[in-house]
Amino acid sequence: MENGGGKGDVPNDANEHCPGTQSEEAGKADACAGCPNQQICATAPKGPDPDVVAIVERLATVKHKLLVLSGKGGVGKSTFSAQLSFALAEMDHQVGLLDIDICGPSIPKMLGLEGQDIHQSNLGWSPVYVESNLGVMSIGFMLPNPDDAVIWRGPRKNGLIKQFLKDVDWGEIDYLVVDAPPGTSDEHISIVQYLQATGIDGAIIVTTPQQVSLIDVRKEINFCKKVGVPVLGVVENMSGLRQPLSDLSFVKPGEAGETDATEWALNYIKEKAPELLSVMACSEVFDSSKGGAEKMCREMGVPFLGKVPMDPQLCKAAEEGRSCFSDQKCGASAPALQSIVKKLIKTG
Numbered sequence: 001m002e003n004g005g006g007k008g009d010v011p012n013d014a015n016e017h018c019p020g021t022q023s024e025e026a027g028k029a030d031a032c033a034g035c036p037n038q039q040i041c042a043t044a045p046k047g048p049d050p051d052v053v054a055i056v057e058r059l060a061t062v063k064h065k066l067l068v069l070s071g072k073g074g075v076g077k078s079t080f081s082a083q084l085s086f087a088l089a090e091m092d093h094q095v096g097l098l099d100i101d102i103c104g105p106s107i108p109k110m111l112g113l114e115g116q117d118i119h120q121s122n123l124g125w126s127p128v129y130v131e132s133n134l135g136v137m138s139i140g141f142m143l144p145n146p147d148d149a150v151i152w153r154g155p156r157k158n159g160l161i162k163q164f165l166k167d168v169d170w171g172e173i174d175y176l177v178v179d180a181p182p183g184t185s186d187e188h189i190s191i192v193q194y195l196q197a198t199g200i201d202g203a204i205i206v207t208t209p210q211q212v213s214l215i216d217v218r219k220e221i222n223f224c225k226k227v228g229v230p231v232l233g234v235v236e237n238m239s240g241l242r243q244p245l246s247d248l249s250f251v252k253p254g255e256a257g258e259t260d261a262t263e264w265a266l267n268y269i270k271e272k273a274p275e276l277l278s279v280m281a282c283s284e285v286f287d288s289s290k291g292g293a294e295k296m297c298r299e300m301g302v303p304f305l306g307k308v309p310m311d312p313q314l315c316k317a318a319e320e321g322r323s324c325f326s327d328q329k330c331g332a333s334a335p336a337l338q339s340i341v342k343k344l345i346k347t348g
Contacts, residue, residue: 010155071216073182076237081179082110086323089134094173099138108140112321124169154186202230209292233305236293242309242332
């Protein structure tokens with residue numbers, strides 16, 4: 001496995017946040033201080049990275065490239081990436097899903113592909129397929145043990161991202177969905193640098209309504225603006241809990257603690273008001289009084305794609321590695337996700 005050394009853009013022994021040997025900042029940036037390659041990088045002639053040429057050639061058969069970002073972890077970015085890929089595939093598009101969250105690869109689990117192996121041919125690495133029109137690539141397929149931690153510095157992670165882009169044989173596909181790690185780090189700079197050469201459609205940013213999440217999303221939007229990546233829109237995930245009343249559990253508080261009252265409560269409702277069993281129970285888990293992602297999008301001049309409610313059935317679908325669109329129980333989240341996907345297709 002290449003890790004960015006040799007002919008790559010980032011040497012093996014480079015400092016963290018290395019700008020790359022072909023960058024105009026090579027040997028001059030603050031990150032270069034103390035690097036053993038600083039003098040060489042500062043004086044070496046700059047030329048086109050041969051790997052970028054290889055990436056452009058490899059991705060020439062990919063029509064649309066979508067980058068899925070989040071300001072922080074735990075907001076449902078990978079769940080959204082997985083369900084977006086399922087949705088596009090169920091619309092008869094040819095889809096690839098690339099997981100570049102090197103230290104936290106959850107995509108194999110969410111696509112039901114745990115334990116699968118990558119196969120190599122004379123054309124390159126073959127994606128692992130969920131369906132004939134949905135292929136997946138992740139470092140998760142390379143780990144001997146799924147519990148193994150990936151403890152890599154920036155240059156090695158960047159090297160694997162580059163190798164994914166130039167060596168994976170996607171074939172002719174309509175959409176490549178790239179699930180990035182949270183935040184703005186070396187991996188983001190690398191993926192943007194490489195994808196811009198191939199023509200990236202833009203980024204989708206996933207957040208929750210929490211102000212602590214929106215603070216980081218503002219930084220993510222500014223990152224996209226600085227590096228020239230169009231923001232296709234922001235998705236507000238976990239936008240209130242939506243669950244059928246009949247699926248709720250009930251407890252009765254007492255001096256000795258809580259006791260389960262689910263059977264009693266549901267029987268009472270069936271007897272006194274059975275029509276309530278088809279009603280959705282709603283709860284605003286996060287404070288929405290400040291306008292959430294929709295208000296932030298207006299302030300920052302970026303599209304708002306929509307809200308996806310917190311749906312236990314969607315969480316279950318992700319845990320079981322399946323599409324929420326084929327499950328009628330995902331009545332709250334599936335229509336919201338489908339609406340967002342349709343907006344993205346129109347944008348593209």
